[in-house]
Structure formats: C-alpha cells, structure tokens
Amino acid sequence: MDRKVAYKLVRLTELMAYEFSQVEGDISSLSERDVSSIIPDGVSFSQFKEKLDSGEYVLLTDAPKQSAMVHDSVNKIWSVAPSTNTTLSPQAQSALSARANQSGNVAAGASGSGSANDSSQAATTNIEDTYVPEPVKPDRSDVPPALKYENCFEIAASDGTFRKAVGCTFQLAKTEQEGTIGQWQTKPTEHGTKYTAYAAFDEPKKLVAKISADTMGVSVPDHVVMKPEGSAVVREAFIPVTPSIQLGERLGLPTEGYYYHFNQKRLVQEYKLLGNGKWQFYATRSTHEKLNHDQGLNKHQSAILVYWKLGGKNVEDQHLVYLKEAITREELDNLDDEWLAENGVKLSISDLLAAPKQAVANRDDSPAESDSDKTRDSAQPLTHTVKFDPTTRQRESWPAIAAQYGLSAKQLLELNPHYHAEPMSLAVGDLLTVKGSQPQDIEKKSIYELPPESPKPFNHPLNTYYDYTERCLVDTSTVAINHKRLVPKEVTVVNIKKVSDVATEFELGFTQVEKTQPLDDYWQNLFSSDTSDDTQKLLTKYNAHLNNPVRQGEIVVVLTKEPSTEAQRSKLSALIEEATAASTELAKLTEEQVSTFNRHFELLDFYADEAMKKVSKDGLPSDLYAYASMGVGAVAVGIEQHLKNINNILLEINHLYVSQVAMASRVGGINYGSFVAERASLFQKLDGSFAALSRRSVKIPVYTQIKRNLKLSTRSVVHHADEIIAKGFVPNLGKRMANVAIGIGASRGVGYVGLLLGGASGVKNIYDACSVDGSGECGKVTTREVAGFFGGIYGGGFMGNAAVGATLLALGVVGVTSAPILAIASIGAFVAGGAVGGIAGSTIGKNVGDVIYIAYQWGQEQLEATQESY
Structure with a gap:
C-alpha cells in the first residue's frame, strides 16, 4: 500500500x-x-x-x-x-x-587551480578561522516589477454560486513580458461579482476560462485591454444560466441530449447531458470547425456561462439550443435564424439580468394549495446543515453526516438526489435532507401541481419549481423542478425549447354549474379561446349525464386525458356515478326548487341525514342510495349549534308573547313600549343565526392545475375529484345531492321551500293563555294584535292562494311540543311524502295573526292524519 x-x-x-x-x-x-x-x-x-x-x-x-x-x-x-x-x-x-x-543564487567556491597542499591549507584555515560571510548581493534582474495595471470582469452571480454551478476559473494568459495571472480579488456588484487581477505591463492579454488545464469555448475571443490600477472598468462580463425545456405548463431539466451555445451563429460550446436520470452536463471537445462529442472538460455543470459584455458592449446575437441527438456537420454548416428559433431561444441580455429581480409569485393562491401545505408541514423531512469539521479541517463528509442519523452514505445520497451527479460538490452551509416524511394517517396522494407562473423565456428560479410526486415528469426522462434547491436562486432559468404542448399525466377534477342555462351556453362559458378541440371533445364525452338545459348545481367531470390504468378508470367511473345521481334528481325539480336546493344544500343535507338515521333505526326502507355519510363532515356540528340557537331564541320570543297575552287578558291591553323593545332585540339575534345558516361552510380545495392545463375559462372553478370520492371533505356529494333533491321533490303543495319557522306551538301557547277569559274569540283577537313578527307567509296560498298548512308543519325535528319548531326537511318529505313549507318575514300586519292561527289548526289536523296513517 x-x-x-x-x-x-x-x-x-x-x-x-x-x-x-x-x-x-x-x-x-x-x-x-x-x-x-x-x-x-x-x-x-x-x-x-x-x-x-x-x-x-x-x-x-x-x-x-x-x-x-x-x-x-x-x-x-x-x-x-x-x-x-x-x-x-x-x-x-x-x-x-x-x-x-x-536567495543569492550565484556561483560560489574556490577555483579549480592550485596544489593539493594549498587546498588542504585553505581548508584548515577555513576550519580554524571564524567564517564571516559577505552580505548577499541579490541579482534583481528577475525581481517582479511593480503591479501598475488591472483587468476587471464581472459574473452575474455570487462567487460561490458561480463556482458551484459552472466551476471554471479565469486567467490572463502568459505573454512575452509576463507570466499567467490567475489571482483575482472579488467585490460584490449590483448583479453579482466583479473580479480584478493586477499586472505589471500594459499589453494586450487573453482572458481565458479554464477547468483544470483545459480551456472553455466561452473564453474571450479577442485580446482584453489592461487599465491603470484603480480604474475599475469592466469591459468583459458573463451570465450563468440554468437551461431547461418546457413540457405543458412546466419547465423541466432534461437528462438526455445536448445543449449548444452559439454566438453570431458560431458554436461556442457543446454540452452533453449525463443521462441515466442525471440532469447535469459536461463540455465536449467539439468546436465549430471540428465536431468531437467526447468529454472535454473534467467538470459536471448545472449552469451554462454565456456572454454578457465583450469589449464593453452587450452581446446580443447569442442562442441556446437543445437537441435530443448531437448536431450534425450539415446542421452546423447551415445555421440560420429559422433553425435556431425552432430548436432554441435567442438570449436577451436585459431579460437575463432582469429575471432574478422579478417578483416572486405568491404560492398561497388557492385553498387546495394551503391545505396540502399544511399536510406537508406536518410531515416535513428533517434536514442537516453541512458544517466545517475542525478535526479534519474540511467540511463534514457524507459518511460522517449519515452516521449522525443512523444512515449509510448511500442512503443519505438517495435522500438528496440533486447530488447524484457530483457528490463532492457538497459544501459548508448546504442543506441536506436526512430523514424522509413520516407515515401519515391520511391517504397519500400523487401531486401534479403547476408552478405559480406560466413559463417565460427567462424566469426567476423561485417561480419555476412546483410540487410533483415523481422525480421525472410522467412518461418522460425530464427531471421535474420539484424543489427550489434544483435551481440556484441567483441564476436565471432559461426556457430553451417547448417540447410538448399537453400535460402528460392523468388528473381528475370537477366543477359545478353556477346557474341553469342551455347546455351549449354552459360549454361556451367553460371553454376559453385557448381550449383545444381535443379537450372540448374529451369533456363533452365524459359529461353525457348533464341535462339540457343544465341545472344549477350539476357536477361537471373534468379530466386531462383518457384514463390509461385500472385505477384511473375506477376513479373516473366513481365520479361519473356521483355526477349522474345528482343530475338525474335535479332534473325532476322545478326551477324554484333547484334554487332553494342550491341555496340551502348544507342545511337540507344535514336534516336529510338525520332523517335517514331515524329511518334506519325504525327499520323502515332507506332511500335508493343509502349513503353512509354523517352530514356535511366538519360543518354538521356548526349547523346543529345554529339550530339550537334559533330554537332558544324562538323560546324566548314565545315566552315574551305568552307573558304579554296573559297580561292583556288581565289588564285589557299590552305594554307596547317594553314589548317592542324586547322583541326587536330578539329579532336581531334571530337574524344573526339565520344569516349564519345561509352561508356555505364547506370549502372544497380548488384544483387550479387542471384548469390551467386545459386552458379553461378563468371564471370556472375546478375542485379535486378525490374530495368527493369515498374519502374527502364532502364524501358522496352527488348521491347526497340526489337525496336532498328527492326530499324536496316529494314535498306536496309547496311553491317556496326554504328555511321554515313553525309557529305552531307558539300559537297554541298564545291560545291557551288567552282562554282564561272564557271567550272563544280571545285567541283570534289577541293573536292578531301581537303576532306581527311572523311577517308575510309565502308559498302558494291557503290565505290568498297560499298552501299555508304546508308552511307551518311541526314534525318533531326539535321534539318539544311547547316550543317553536324549525322544520327543514320533514319526516313526511322522506317517509310519508308530507309537506314542507316556509315563512319569510316581510311585513307586520294584524291579519297575519289570523293566518298563523288558522294555519296552526290546519297543521294540527294534517299532523294527526299523518300519525294515524302509521
């Protein structure tokens, strides 16, 4: 070893x-x-x-x-x-x-002549005598002269970002009078960093970009001018850019193919992508004169360095090109504007410099995004900031970091795929993911979001990334920009080429019709001028369930492409089943009933569900859909509380009237001053509770991606289909809509069906209190004086063609016979086909008391008849 x-x-x-x-x-x-x-x-x-x-x-x-x-x-x-x-x-x-x-590097020592004896004597003398050397007289002929001149150039990025993304160095090449100069002083500028090197001689020099000992094509083609020290004149400058391609409404980082940088229709540099799922690239040996696609520089880059200034002037005739296959000799010899525009983008210096200064788009623009952000926050991966290790005097190594979290170095690298191409580029201060998301109780969903802004030719990096489940865009080898770490925030992302016009993944959503209208008019309003014919045919194909005219509230299925897997087909079928159920039952209602259905769906659904529970408990047949949901999820409790508040207020109103009637019976009149004041206060409370019931509480996450992918009208609102299929915010929405529509349709003799104040028990108490005087007319007369708060009664006409009896049915929703009743969907509507009615306060008139009194009597008779039938 x-x-x-x-x-x-x-x-x-x-x-x-x-x-x-x-x-x-x-x-x-x-x-x-x-x-x-x-x-x-x-x-x-x-x-x-x-x-x-x-x-x-x-x-x-x-x-x-x-x-x-x-x-x-x-x-x-x-x-x-x-x-x-x-x-x-x-x-x-x-x-x-x-x-x-x-160092005094001169010839030394005695001459070669003389006898051996002389030499010996000299040596002896040198040993015995104290040696005192003469002062060294250095030869100053080769001492470097004073540095009087400088050269400056600029990079539109910080020095750290430039070194990491591009990785080259600059030198002033050797001349006859001076050696190579490669030591630069750096200073921040408005756009990035200025580099300054000093020289001794005022002579033309070559400014070359190098990786190790190899020269890059982006080196300055002509000689650069030296300036007196302190001039700070920048005549040459460069801009690093992140190359990308566009698929649909997203930018991505290709992993296969070649990038080309041209200046004045001449090849500056050819770059080859690494392949095998890696989006970094290296410079080849190709020049404009000779193509050689072999690796030329020992550096994997993530950004391309292009010209900004040469000789003090902006360089405008530059192009970046992306090709799936290497350029041919014929293509290179016949470059023209048409070919360059077809395969690449012409660079604009002003736009390149302006892009990193663009406003960063707000990503909290839809409820869907906010909800998913909350989910991701609860499962945020753990991260580690790379530190300097004083023991090794280097940054922490991959194995050392991995060991801190019980991982192998390979596992740590897998958690940080953007380092796959060049693990050694890890630097102090970098942020590593060291632990993946924890398992969640909720079902994991595939995410195919879009960036907050549509791609432009030159983009702020923070406006290009998007949430995306897969590493690569579906059905491609192009890496999704699914994290901001993939695009340095200082480096403009250049959209070189649009390679696909359509979204490639299957996405499913739904929208609801806002108003009843002819079906053709609805499609015209949903589609925009940019919606393709294929998209229009796709949506009309899978919405055959819609009525014509299409009814307010109907569910419209929205999908990006034909399903290709069994899971996709199953999800689409479930959504169509929901939509069909709703459309079928809404078609049976009058327009007035449809309007009421949409205005009060949540409240009606709550009581429909309560009724279904009672039906199931009593062992009676349930409705044909028999859904198992428990009301409108999170809002059920809120609705119930509002109903309790209304009930309590009505009890107070009832008590007020009963007390005033009793007083009138004893003293022959009502104290209108205190009565009106108390009544006004109670009405104000009642108005607040009714207003709360009229608001929609369920917020279904908006799915803006589908709308943007398909280029639908900006007025349309598309929701996540998952939210109404089995496990969502509004499970089984279509079938629940059908149930409520059945209930409304089953109501007999009702013109206006809505929020109903049942005045029955109040009228009964007033009548009982009045009966102490023994006069059969007392209830009628006194009620006429004090019952104005009920206002006008709508719905047909028991008095004046109004089916008032249906208006005031009190069918056990609250279950207290002495209290006022809020009847929303009666048992008769679901079991006996009974009536549902409504009172809407409008005017105060003495004749209203008569109506309430008579309506109560009619309602009691109908209620008794219904009970006898069971």
Whole structure:
C-alpha cells in the first residue's frame, strides 16, 4: 500500500534555499485527501489549488513525487526543473525562478587551480578561522516589477454560486513580458461579482476560462485591454444560466441530449447531458470547425456561462439550443435564424439580468394549495446543515453526516438526489435532507401541481419549481423542478425549447354549474379561446349525464386525458356515478326548487341525514342510495349549534308573547313600549343565526392545475375529484345531492321551500293563555294584535292562494311540543311524502295573526292524519 506523503505549506516569500530540494512539483495530480490536513480554515480545495498555481504558496515534503527545483552542481545554482512544464502553472514556475534568484543564487567556491597542499591549507584555515560571510548581493534582474495595471470582469452571480454551478476559473494568459495571472480579488456588484487581477505591463492579454488545464469555448475571443490600477472598468462580463425545456405548463431539466451555445451563429460550446436520470452536463471537445462529442472538460455543470459584455458592449446575437441527438456537420454548416428559433431561444441580455429581480409569485393562491401545505408541514423531512469539521479541517463528509442519523452514505445520497451527479460538490452551509416524511394517517396522494407562473423565456428560479410526486415528469426522462434547491436562486432559468404542448399525466377534477342555462351556453362559458378541440371533445364525452338545459348545481367531470390504468378508470367511473345521481334528481325539480336546493344544500343535507338515521333505526326502507355519510363532515356540528340557537331564541320570543297575552287578558291591553323593545332585540339575534345558516361552510380545495392545463375559462372553478370520492371533505356529494333533491321533490303543495319557522306551538301557547277569559274569540283577537313578527307567509296560498298548512308543519325535528319548531326537511318529505313549507318575514300586519292561527289548526289536523296513517 502506498505511503501517504506528508506535506508542509510554506509561503513562497519565506522559502529558504536549503528547502529548494523539498519543493513538490507535481501539483496537478494532488487530491483533496493528500492535503486535507494543511488546508487553511475556511479555504476550499479549489481555492487552495489556486494559491499554489499562482505561486503564493509551495508544498514541501521529504520525498517529492516530482522535484520542482534542480541544482546545478557545477555552477552552484538552483533553477526550475524542465519537467514541471506539465505539472506547474507558468505563474508558479515564474515565481519559483524569481525566488531562487532572490536567495543569492550565484556561483560560489574556490577555483579549480592550485596544489593539493594549498587546498588542504585553505581548508584548515577555513576550519580554524571564524567564517564571516559577505552580505548577499541579490541579482534583481528577475525581481517582479511593480503591479501598475488591472483587468476587471464581472459574473452575474455570487462567487460561490458561480463556482458551484459552472466551476471554471479565469486567467490572463502568459505573454512575452509576463507570466499567467490567475489571482483575482472579488467585490460584490449590483448583479453579482466583479473580479480584478493586477499586472505589471500594459499589453494586450487573453482572458481565458479554464477547468483544470483545459480551456472553455466561452473564453474571450479577442485580446482584453489592461487599465491603470484603480480604474475599475469592466469591459468583459458573463451570465450563468440554468437551461431547461418546457413540457405543458412546466419547465423541466432534461437528462438526455445536448445543449449548444452559439454566438453570431458560431458554436461556442457543446454540452452533453449525463443521462441515466442525471440532469447535469459536461463540455465536449467539439468546436465549430471540428465536431468531437467526447468529454472535454473534467467538470459536471448545472449552469451554462454565456456572454454578457465583450469589449464593453452587450452581446446580443447569442442562442441556446437543445437537441435530443448531437448536431450534425450539415446542421452546423447551415445555421440560420429559422433553425435556431425552432430548436432554441435567442438570449436577451436585459431579460437575463432582469429575471432574478422579478417578483416572486405568491404560492398561497388557492385553498387546495394551503391545505396540502399544511399536510406537508406536518410531515416535513428533517434536514442537516453541512458544517466545517475542525478535526479534519474540511467540511463534514457524507459518511460522517449519515452516521449522525443512523444512515449509510448511500442512503443519505438517495435522500438528496440533486447530488447524484457530483457528490463532492457538497459544501459548508448546504442543506441536506436526512430523514424522509413520516407515515401519515391520511391517504397519500400523487401531486401534479403547476408552478405559480406560466413559463417565460427567462424566469426567476423561485417561480419555476412546483410540487410533483415523481422525480421525472410522467412518461418522460425530464427531471421535474420539484424543489427550489434544483435551481440556484441567483441564476436565471432559461426556457430553451417547448417540447410538448399537453400535460402528460392523468388528473381528475370537477366543477359545478353556477346557474341553469342551455347546455351549449354552459360549454361556451367553460371553454376559453385557448381550449383545444381535443379537450372540448374529451369533456363533452365524459359529461353525457348533464341535462339540457343544465341545472344549477350539476357536477361537471373534468379530466386531462383518457384514463390509461385500472385505477384511473375506477376513479373516473366513481365520479361519473356521483355526477349522474345528482343530475338525474335535479332534473325532476322545478326551477324554484333547484334554487332553494342550491341555496340551502348544507342545511337540507344535514336534516336529510338525520332523517335517514331515524329511518334506519325504525327499520323502515332507506332511500335508493343509502349513503353512509354523517352530514356535511366538519360543518354538521356548526349547523346543529345554529339550530339550537334559533330554537332558544324562538323560546324566548314565545315566552315574551305568552307573558304579554296573559297580561292583556288581565289588564285589557299590552305594554307596547317594553314589548317592542324586547322583541326587536330578539329579532336581531334571530337574524344573526339565520344569516349564519345561509352561508356555505364547506370549502372544497380548488384544483387550479387542471384548469390551467386545459386552458379553461378563468371564471370556472375546478375542485379535486378525490374530495368527493369515498374519502374527502364532502364524501358522496352527488348521491347526497340526489337525496336532498328527492326530499324536496316529494314535498306536496309547496311553491317556496326554504328555511321554515313553525309557529305552531307558539300559537297554541298564545291560545291557551288567552282562554282564561272564557271567550272563544280571545285567541283570534289577541293573536292578531301581537303576532306581527311572523311577517308575510309565502308559498302558494291557503290565505290568498297560499298552501299555508304546508308552511307551518311541526314534525318533531326539535321534539318539544311547547316550543317553536324549525322544520327543514320533514319526516313526511322522506317517509310519508308530507309537506314542507316556509315563512319569510316581510311585513307586520294584524291579519297575519289570523293566518298563523288558522294555519296552526290546519297543521294540527294534517299532523294527526299523518300519525294515524302509521
């Protein structure tokens, strides 16, 4: 096993002549492991290598792999070994040569003439005498001259992001008067980072981009101009971009194919994607003159560096192209605007710089998204921030981090797939997922969300990612941008090419008709001008259950494509069954009944369910659907509480009237002042409770993705189909709608069916209180005086063509015969086919008392008749 070489880090200015033989010359083959123990704190391995390449530091070892310096024993001088031309940078060689000269590297010793005796005597003298060396007179002919000039360039990203995503370095190439310059000072700018290097001579130089010793195509083609030190003039600049392709309404990261960067219709660089599910890429050896698709640079990149400025001017004639197969010689020789537009995008410098400054879209724009966010928050994976390890003087390793959480390094890497291509790119401060989501009680659903904004040519990275269950977009090898870690927040995401016009995954939702209308009118309102013919045919095909005219509240099935699996077909069939049940029963109602059905569905459904429980308990036949739901889920308790509040208020109103009637019987009149004030207060309470019942409480999550995928009208609201199939917020919605519609349709003699105030027991108490005077007319007369609060009675007409008897049936919903009753769906509606009626307060008039009194008598007779029939 090879012995590990021990190195010592020495600043070049502190290198002594006796250490020249220990200088390591094979810098290019060093690995991070070789020098991990001597890398200064806070310095990355790449930065450490740059310091060695620039000649600022040297490595010393007792046994160099390749000696950087050789000694001329004849002339007694040290010089840089010729073999280092391939292992040391020109700048490092120049610095070592200058250091040898500075150290007094001159010929020394006596001449070769003289006798042996003379030599012996001289030696003896040297031993006995004290040696006092003469001061060294260094040869300053090779001392580096003062640095008077500078060159600046800019990158539109932070230095850290640029190094991680692109990974190249820049150098000012060697000239006749000066060696390679690769040491840059950095300074933040408005758009990113400015890099400044200093030189001694004012001469044209080449600014080259390199990965290791290989030059990238994006290097500046012409010479750059040196400026006096302190000028801070930026004439060359670059922009890193994240390349992507568009499928439907999403951007993704392809894993197969090639990217091409063109400037003025000439190839700057060809990049090949890694494949095997990896979306990073590397630069090939291809040039415009000669195609060679072999790997050219030893770096996997996630961003492409494009020109911003050359010679102080914006570079506008640039294109990025994506091809599934490598470009051919014929295509490259015949580039034109049409081919470039078909396969790529023309870069706009202003748009590229503006994209990271775009407003970040609000992602809380729908109840569906908020609900799913809450679910994900409860199962958020644990994360770990990578730290610097003072023991190893490096960042924490994969095995060390994995061990902290009981994982293997491979398991940890699997939890962080964006590091698959280059695990060693892990850096201090990176965030790793170290534990997956915990199992949830709720059923796991596939998520196929869209980004908050539709793709543009140049996109803010935080507007491009979206929730997506699979790693790749369905039926493709394109990686979904399902986490913001995949797109550095400073780097513009460029939409190179749209490769698909339709969503590829199966999604299912539903919407409800807002108003009764001809079916053709409904489709016209649902579809937009952008809805494709295929989408229109698909939706009409699976909505054959709709009535014509389509009724308010009917369920419309919405799907993105034909189902292809048994699970998809089963889910679609269940939704159609629900929708058909609702449409069938709504078709049997009058328009007035349909309106009431939609206005009060939740309340009617609550009592329909209560009635079904009673039917089942009594052993009587249930309805034809026999659904097992327990009311409208979370709102059932709220509805029940509102009904109790109304009942309590009615008891207070009843008590107020009874007390006033009793007083009138004794003293011959009512104290209208206090009576009206108390009554007004009670009415206000009653109004509040009725208002609460009229509001819809169930919030079905909105499914905006389907609407956007299919380009439906912005006025349409599409919901998750899962929410009404078996396990959702409103289970079995269609069949429950059918049950309520059956109940309303079974009501006899009712024109207006709605929230009903049954005044029966109140009237009875008033009559009983009045009877103390022994007059049969007392109840009628007194009721006329005090019963105005009931207002006008609607619904046909027992008095004035109103079926008032149906209005006031008190059929045991509350179950207290002496209390006012709120009758929503009567037992007669579901069991005996009895009546349901309603009172809506409108005016106060003495004749109303007569109506209430007579209606009570009629209601009592009908109730007794119904009870006798059972």
